[in-house]
Amino acid sequence: MASLEELRGELDCLDEQIIALFEKRMEVCSLVADYKIENGRKVYDRAREQEKLLKAASRVEHAYNKKGVQELFTLLMSVSRKLQYQKLSACGTTGRLPFIEVKELDVKNSRIVFQGVEGAYSEAALKQYFGDEVNSYHVRTWKDAMDAIEDGAADFAVLPIENSSAGAVNEVYDLLVEYENYIVGETVLPVSHVLAGLKGSKEDEITRVYSHPQGLMQCEKYLYDHPAMEKISVPNTAVAARKIVEEQDVHHAAICSAYAASLYGLEILREQVNDNRHNSTRFIIVTNQKIFLEHADKISICFELPHESGSLYQIMSHFIYNDLNMTKIESRPIEDRPWEYRFFVDFEGNLADGGVKNAIRGLREETKSMKILGNY
């Protein structure tokens, strides 16, 4: 039997040949890119790649190697595409993105909408981002807020997108797909819930608790430890506080902010009922224009992928090859297509950066219905 050293020597020799061939292959790919630039052709040719994979598999004998050679060629072609996108980008053929850079948001002359009633966390987030002096009003649902932006009834909307303990606010993700509105900012609001009731109410005599579903979720442990409290969802935590005043029942309480409790003259029966002490919610600022601030450093996109093994893995290479740091990924079911998903990705960068444009070009070609949700 050959020694390990001899076998490794043989591998080194084979690898040298693979490396030389790889370099030759990349040179040809570079010429292909020149041809595509000259003739306005797309980089990605899905049919050609599928054909090559089938052919590669047909040329090897064992099932294990069939899969292996396909993986190898998938990667080779992906590296080849990345080089081509870079060449296209370098010669300015990546095209202009339909987003306009602005120095600042025109807040002074704007109306800002939030969901809920006075005292809602969304209102606190609005004040945290825009200050106390802005012209704001409220609507009943998140969809109403999106409509107000789309119609131009308001210039900006403030919507919760993610909570540090309960996770993504799914409905808002879906609305970002449905509406032609774009994210231009974000703000993280520390969220501390209290149990609030009428004067004279006692925590251990409460039989019904109103809150927003997110509020109920964020206080799951507390509510689990108080099984006598029936949980009832209402559109907003401040609506819950108002309901206690309307019902005048000492056995009913609301989970809301201390600010909402004081606004509606309620007594705090228990401070900090949220499970996580560092509970906070990230809110996005949405508008109906495709604009981004010059110092924006985070991009949100969403896309669909073919329902096949490895497609997400392939797509991730656009972030890796362009040195982009992906900070978040979520998936949501696609309406009317059971078990198919739309992905939402956040990554660091500005739409004016070369690497970002390059990645977006590749993502646009290789995903189905990619949408830029905003740069902020």
Ligand SMILES: C=C(O[C@@H]1C=C(C(=O)O)C=C[C@H]1O)C(=O)O
């Ligand atoms: C090189 C090309 O561009 C891409 C890369 C391919 C490859 O590396 O073989 C094949 C098809 C294209 O998606 C080409 O179009 O031939």
